[in-house]
Amino acid sequence: MTSFVGAIDQGTTSTRFVVVDAQGRIVAVDQQEHRQHYPRPGWVEHDAVEIWQRTQEVVTGALAKAGIGAGDLAAVGVTNQRETTVVWDRGTGEPLAPAIVWQDTRTDQLVDRLAGDAGSDRFREASGLPLATYFSAPKMRWLLDERPDLRQGDAVFGTIDSWLIWNLTGRHVTDPTNASRTMLMGLESVAWDPGLCEAFGVPIEMLPEIEASIAVYGEGRGVLAGVPVAGDLGDQQAALFGQTGFTPGAAKNTYGTGCFMLLNTGERPVASSHGLLTTVAYQVAGSAAVYALEGSVAIAGAAVQWLRDNLGLVASADAVEGLARSVEDNGGVYFVPAFSGLFAPWWRADARGTITGLTRYATAGHIARAALEATAFQTVDVLGAMEADSGAEIPTLFVDGGMVANELLMQFQADVLGRPVVRPTVSETTALGAAYAAGLAVGFFEGFDQLTTLWAEDRRWEPSMEEGERRRLIGEWHTAVRKALA
DSSP: OOOEEEEEEEEESSHHHHHEEETTTTEEEEEOOOOOSSSTTTTOOHHHHHHHHHHHHHHHHHHHHHHHGGGGGGEEEEEEEEEEEEEETTOOOOBBBBBOOOOTTTTTTHHHHHHHHGTTTTTTHHSSOOOOSSSSSHHHHHHHHHHHHGSSTTTEEEEEHHHHHHHSOOOOOOOOOHHHTTOOOEEEEEEEEHHHHHHHHHOOOGGGOOOOOOOOOEEGGGGGGGEEEEEEEEHHHHHHHHHOOOTTOOEEESSSSSSEEEEESSSOOHHHHHHHEEEEEEEBTSSSSSEEEEEEOOHHHHHHHHHHSSOSSSGGGHHHHHHTSSSSOOOEEEEEEEEEOOOOOOBTTOOOOOOOOOOTTTTTHHHHHHHHHHHHHHHHHHHHHHHHHHOOOSSEEEESSSGGGGGHHHHHHHHHSSSSSEEEOOOOOHHHHHOOOHHHHHHHOOOOHHHHOOOOEEEOOOOOOHHHHHHHHHHHHHHHHHHHHO
């Protein structure tokens, strides 16, 4: 009898593999970073071969830490960085170009041309998404324009989940949560839309099959030989799944490289008029898709990495909290981390990062604090848009991701939101969600009710800031945002 499920969590800066037991506890994890390539301003690339190598290494590492073999796993799920786009040869399996990362903005002029007189909402009704450099279809079109030879032969496209599942099973497949981030899937049909594919000039035959998120895709090979590969969710949908957000009205916010809030809206897509995305939350095989509203923030933890790698203000990401605590407040300094433009609710690719309010009084501590506060302020903007679109109040914000270990940030988040912030006992809910999806697909977990009983609260932060101070800080933040937009 197999006692565990596993999950590959392939993120923007690292890959991890987790081993999860029947009580939803993570019993082992292994993680490795991969290189970030910036060949030109605004360009961000990954090496898909390196990502596959790291994946195999962390699988081996986590199994060794758990003291088990691949045969002890009932199934393995996959979660991934969504819009990042890979093109490879179906015959040889070799990538034909560097992977273009979701943060990459090289397609800004192409996006403007595609928008034309119709504007950024040209494809929103069909796809649920505004035209933006963020999504996969413009990246695919850019590659096809740069490399016309890709239209010949055996070239195929996929997001990172497709690349991993192809290497694991030999199948070219994706799920609706990832397909809904390409701008090529019909939101209601949950199938590739011929009109969208024609508008972007991407041949449908180059795209993977779309199968349900909770399904078995094939049998693993190599380091996962014989293990069912089952369950595929984009990283933010996986985090909602790991938070057991299975009912309409359930919401979570994940603090990672970027920051992403999702609200379950049930079996109907809700159109946004406040700068949010309409996306698929998950789909169980044989059932209707479940939808979500999403607020996407491009830069959260990546701002801390920038302080570490580009400015050298801290030796490690963990050290930023101590540096930020060295000052009582931000000293009037505001940091708008628009390194890849601004995503929700602004959707301005031309926005640029700014640090405002600098005086001789400002120190490294003030800049570190402003970087953390920027994540909280962006969350305030997204939550306001989400409540306006859904018509419902979100009384408590459930949080997860690497940054929720930063207690200064979490308290400030509760303060500027004016509502409680709650962290679960397992804060790495992205990997947990993929493990849950895999377990459901093969019957390791009995159903949604069982998974809901596994969720437990770890820490709660109550707001303590006076309303006048909260409004002042948010007002000054919006002043800084206007400067970034200018």
